[in-house]
Amino acid sequence: MEPPQEKYSLKGGCQCGQVRYELAAPPHAIYVCHCRECQKQSASAFGISAMARSADVRLVSGRLEHWTRMTDSGGTLACFFCPACGSRVWHGDRDREDEVSVKGGSLDEPVDLTGAIHIWTSRKLTGVIIPESARQYPEEPD
Template identity: 60%
Template sequence: MITGRCQCGAVRYEHGGTPSAIYICHCRECQKQSASAFGISVEVNKFGLRVTQGAPRFWTRDTDSGKRLRCAFCPDCGTRLWHEPESGADWLTLKGGSLDQPPDLSRAIHIWTSRKLPGVIIPEGAQQFPEEPV
């Protein structure tokens, strides 16, 4: 069971599945969203997500690849909780910082490495893409 919450604890969620992939995204939007060098996204089937406390709010933004992304966040503290494609795909990505148990990044896929901040080191042998994988 994957569990997570916002920083203030007002919104909590759980997911009964297992991640299909873990991404470390170096795009500018993820840098802004995480207030850090990159964002961490844990891809899961969207049908396994259940909000167990509170209610997130949503806003939608354009992505660097030209798609639209629906972003769930806590209305009290603003913590980003998950992202889901506006296209209605059957997956979503839980935001790594919201997880109760931090993800193992040893096999993470690095995307948008063309926008990686200077000094960030990607582990040797890590799968990586200069933009979003197709």
């Protein structure tokens, strides 16, 4: 008899700890976004998104608020955050969309950026070095 397989789980949450979530499967892609909105949202040089199927994302505790903003590519984006501390935890509506972009900084384990795809590189900050081997797009990929 084979031993039972351990269930996959990647956990994360907001900065104050009131919101906790888990992913039931590994993210299928990691994006490093250099657009101006991600720079503002992260208060840093870029934003990190771990792309996951909505069905694999489960809110474990707490509650989320959201607001919607325009994107650089002309669409709209629902941004979900903790109402207590303001930390963003994911973008995209799990109830209406097939996938969401989990904010990399909200994961308990640091994200490995080795295979990350860099987007909106036309807006990257001066001095940010993107590895030559990284897939890059000057704007948003198709």
